[in-house]
Amino acid sequence: MDYFLDEEQMMIKDLARQIADEKVMPIRAELDEKEEFPWEIMKLLAQSDFLGIYIPEEYGGMGRGGFEFCLAVEELSRACLGVSTTYAANALGTYPILLYGSEEQKKKYLPEIASGKKLVAFALTEANAGSDAAGVQTTARLEGNEYVLNGTKQWITNGGEAGIYTVIAITDKSKGARGASAFIVEKDTPGFTFGKKENKMGIRSSSTRELIFENCRVPKENLIGKPGMGFIVAMKTLDSSRTGVGAQGVGVAQGAYEAAAVYALERQQFGQPIISIQAVQHILADMATQIEAARALVYAVAKFIDTKAKDVSKESAMAKLFATDVAMKVTVDAVQVMGGAGYMREYPVEKMMRDAKILQIYEGTNQIQRNVIGQALVKETAKKK
Numbered sequence: 001m002d003y004f005l006d007e008e009q010m011m012i013k014d015l016a017r018q019i020a021d022e023k024v025m026p027i028r029a030e031l032d033e034k035e036e037f038p039w040e041i042m043k044l045l046a047q048s049d050f051l052g053i054y055i056p057e058e059y060g061g062m063g064r065g066g067f068e069f070c071l072a073v074e075e076l077s078r079a080c081l082g083v084s085t086t087y088a089a090n091a092l093g094t095y096p097i098l099l100y101g102s103e104e105q106k107k108k109y110l111p112e113i114a115s116g117k118k119l120v121a122f123a124l125t126e127a128n129a130g131s132d133a134a135g136v137q138t139t140a141r142l143e144g145n146e147y148v149l150n151g152t153k154q155w156i157t158n159g160g161e162a163g164i165y166t167v168i169a170i171t172d173k174s175k176g177a178r179g180a181s182a183f184i185v186e187k188d189t190p191g192f193t194f195g196k197k198e199n200k201m202g203i204r205s206s207s208t209r210e211l212i213f214e215n216c217r218v219p220k221e222n223l224i225g226k227p228g229m230g231f232i233v234a235m236k237t238l239d240s241s242r243t244g245v246g247a248q249g250v251g252v253a254q255g256a257y258e259a260a261a262v263y264a265l266e267r268q269q270f271g272q273p274i275i276s277i278q279a280v281q282h283i284l285a286d287m288a289t290q291i292e293a294a295r296a297l298v299y300a301v302a303k304f305i306d307t308k309a310k311d312v313s314k315e316s317a318m319a320k321l322f323a324t325d326v327a328m329k330v331t332v333d334a335v336q337v338m339g340g341a342g343y344m345r346e347y348p349v350e351k352m353m354r355d356a357k358i359l360q361i362y363e364g365t366n367q368i369q370r371n372v373i374g375q376a377l378v379k380e381t382a383k384k385k
């Protein structure tokens with residue numbers, strides 16, 4: 001379908017597809033097998049100015065928005081979710097600075113991020129704070145001109161590889177969610193080390209690591225926003241980034257659909273290509289329809305968020321929920337269309353199916369997305385009464 005992209009948007013989409021086809025596809029199975037972090041691809045994306053798509057020009061970025069970022073995410077995800085997770089998590093880590101950072105913080109960090117000199121990671125999750133984001137136990141105590149961080153973050157994407165970390169920690173225990181604050185912590189800060197690297201079902205080339213803070217001292221200036229704003233910084237960050245997860249869903253589903261359709265055209269059974277069999281056509285028809293619906297929703301929501309609308313929680317949750325449920329269904333169906341071949345590592349769809357599962361889990365499980373949507377609907381309905 002034609003989404004009437006402008007010239008620059010077309011250029012972003014085409015270049016992302018070219019990188020995905022020529023550089024990512026040939027190595028995706030090996031990256032997956034070896035759990036190898038895609039540094040070469042990230043460097044290439046940096047050279048192509050892709051790490052600064054959504055960063056304003058005054059800070060060295062391309063000056064476009066979340067929609068253009070989603071176009072790049074979608075194309076990379078069509079080839080490999082491990083690579084696109086690394087790329088998208090970089091934006092997730094950047095949003096707290098972009099949305100709530102001081103002018104000094106933006107000037108210091110955004111050019112390094114836009115140029116790809118340093119990667120970024122977002123650190124909210126802990127052993128006891130997953131869906132219950134307010135359950136963070138990592139603390140930050142103000143001592144003179146420094147905050148002293150103690151605690152452990154878990155399952156942090158880009159952990160160990162990133163140079164900049166946006167970290168949520170508790171500055172006032174008595175205030176619950178309103179006692180959390182957000183900080184910028186640089187790699188190599190004394191007291192900041194990395195723990196276990198996870199061995200995952202999918203997105204295996206992305207790095208998922210523990211962050212350990214032991215009396216880690218960060219300058220007071222590294223506080224993002226005001227003390228007590230950490231929960232809001234985290235929620236607004238997720239509101240902005242969840243469409244990117246939706247775009248990942250659209251991309252991986254598209255990749256799986258294409259692989260299944262081509263296979264169905266070539267595979268002969270009962271004296272005909274299986275794509276001629278109506279039972280197979282119906283599966284492909286559902287896959288294609290769901291992908292187009294997911295794409296239309298993700299694009300519409302990404303554009304809506306780019307208007308800087310005040311409250312986008314419901315819409316971004318809808319885009320993430322719908323597109324990632326589609327991704328799971330479509331990748332499972334792609335394996336089904338391809339039968340035994342689909343189950344073999346020789347073909348790409350078994351990896352896509354393994355990779356897709358995380359999309360229903362990270363940046364808020366799809367049950368949490370339904371909660372967010374449900375709560376917004378209750379508020380809207382009460383207002384109308």
Ligand code: COS
Binds near residue numbers: 368
């Ligand atoms: N934007 C602005 N404010 C928000 C907000 C948002 N998106 N979401 C919540 N808030 C505010 C609320 O309005 C409330 O403010 P008041 O104290 O003034 O009433 C405050 O933050 C607390 O909100 P709430 O009571 O809804 O918080 P809960 O602890 O119930 O948690 C959910 C809300 C479940 C939505 C939150 O914990 C969440 O998103 N969890 C999933 C986290 C996640 O995505 N984790 C993945 C790891 S990060 S990759």
